[in-house]
Amino acid sequence: MATLWKGSQWKVTSAGVDTLDDKYFIAKNRVHEDDGGGWTWEDQMEEKGWVDMADFRRAMTFARAKWPKK
Template sequence: MATLWSGSQWKVTSSGVDTLENKYFIEKSRVHEDEGGKWTWEDQMEEKGWVDMADFRRAMTFARAKWPRK
């Protein structure tokens, strides 16, 4: 699984968005799942005390650009 982007806590691989320690994974087919809805990935991650939100947002921005909505 190739790493396409890496930040301080999150990475984007050929399979999706993951933490560097493989603690939390979002399949690439799910990165757009929340757009336009009431619930967002960002909302979910905000609830977790361990998430570096700035790095998570950068990872999701990269992933959403890499795999545009069809």
């Protein structure tokens, strides 16, 4: 699996967005997911105390540009 972008805590691979330690993964077909009521991946990650939000946002921005919403 090729790494397309790498930050301090997150990476974007050919399969999706993942932590560098491979403990949290978001498949590429889910990067645009929301609940229709305003929930986003960013909202979910902000609830977790361990997430570097700046790095996560950079990873998601890269991933969403790589795999545009259909």
